Amino acid sequence: MTAKTLRLTMAQALVRYLCNQFTEIEGERVPLFAGVFAIFGHGNVTCLSEALETVQDQLPTWRGQNEQSMALAAIGFAKAKRRRQLMVAATSIGPGALNMVTAAGVAMANRLPVLLIAGDTFASRLPDPVLQQVEHFGDPTLTANDAFKSVVRYWDRIVLPEQLLQSLPQAIATMLDPADCGPAFIGLAQDTQELAYDYPEVFFEPKVWKIPRPRPDRDAVAQAVELLAQAKRPLIISGGGVRYSGAEDKLAAFAEKRGIPVVETIAGKGAFTHHHPVHAGPIGIVGSTSANALAKEADVILAIGTRLQDFTTGSWTAFSRDAQFISINAARFDAIKHRALAVVGDALESIVELDEALGDYKADPALMQQAKSLFAEWNQLLDEHQAPTNAPVPSYAQVVGILNKVARPEDTLIAAAGGTPGEVTKGWRVKNPNTFDCEFGFSCMGYEIAAGWGVSMAQDGPGSAGGTPIVMLGDGTYMMMNSDIYSAALTGHRMIVVVCDNGGYAVINRLQQAKGVPGFNNLLADCRVQDRANPLHVDFVKHAEAMGARARKVESLADLEDAMIWAQGNDGVTLISIVSDAWKWVPGDADWDVGVPEVSTFESVRAARAAQEKIREAQRLGV
16 A cells, blocks of 8 residues: 655755644643744745745744844744743855854754754755855865754754654654753755655644653663662752752652752752742852852762753862762763763652652751751842941842832743843742753853844743743843844833843953953953043943833832832833942852963953962862
């Protein structure tokens, strides 16, 4: 019996396949791909756009303003959906495709799924060189799209229409695999997009994808139980994998039952509400004194769903050299880091099995009491830094305090690079789970507003937090990428954008001067500008209004609170601009290993070098 076929172009087949992929969220079947962000050019407009136009009611296409930002919006969406529902970002060839490479790096570093599709050169090579083609004299197979290979989990170039039959299922399986999760890239040769092929009908049958939950090895669990049962001062580090596994409740119950304090990474922040009984604050360089004190004294650290980035580990100075790690992670690569006892498996299932095998073990109740006392001291310090003062210019901490006060429990705080990650990781007190998004895996300037657009899209449907995205960023980041204010205003999505104007790249100026280098090329006043005494400042209110937002500039914390209440009542996009202090920060007590010149004419740099060498002396060995 001859199999039934459908004669479709490669582009039409790709789109039809995407439309027939589904997933389940909170027991409800929903499309796996919620939509497509696209900017059309000659490499995708004649074929891919034709295919997308016919399904726009089923698979909506959203017009982006910049290829990088629309891919960042897709990443923000995926994070808000906890990797259970995805978006596509599609672009033409050449510069449009390369604009997405940075976003691919964000998704790769943060283990987040997004399907990136770009046009490519001609498979036939007959019209070479085509518009926007880069030519490698010794390798004609190389195109601009090869640049994605270092920043995606799955990469393919379709030069024959039948290759979709193998490539698309593999791309999706990669993006949904907890161990391999990350971006997938597919390049579409221009002449192949147009070709018709008799695709098997079964290829387009609806498929419901379920994210696997790999169980840990029994022997590994037994070894973890043996080690943890001997712990006198255990500590749990909760990472992003806890959120993506949906393991928050299981971890909370485990920690309460066993009397073990829980500290959080930047990606893991939001698994617990701020005042949860086992929560002891964020750990690391932008962490709390409470979490860092517990880490320094811990003898066994149970790290769950974290890749143990340097901001979590204080460049591996945050722990005793004698401390032992148990690492629960779906990815073997992450689980074995720093001589950890690796428990490779899903966070939720691994916690359940560890708990069942641990018997009646409980930590000394004095440990949790100490954690509560340290955390109370940390909260008091936050209160002091966030309290209004008579200072003429408010600090970041004070701005965070006002935003946190006005934010509704279901609102999501979004931040990324610059001075905001440290201030919000330390100072934002999470009211509801899954309402905090600080992109610091790649620390990508420009993520914030784009992600706000994506998170706003994600607020509808099962498993969503609802509420309004509150985007907090600095003036430097705003200038780098702001066009999705227009995107959200154009499409009717809602967000509040708060710009802290501190006159340049203030936090990197802080690092520069902390390592002995005089302020140079970071704050506007230290740059090569026409008038250093009075450098040109952007009117962010007028700029945002020109892109369709409502906007207001405020001078004081009281005005900021009024403006936030006003913004909560608005539809669409609202921007609030406030001048903030470039020199005041909530203190931290963890070290960071960065390069400092070994020789310098600056005495301040030589002193910083000596201090840096002491930091390195305190590091744990990595083998």
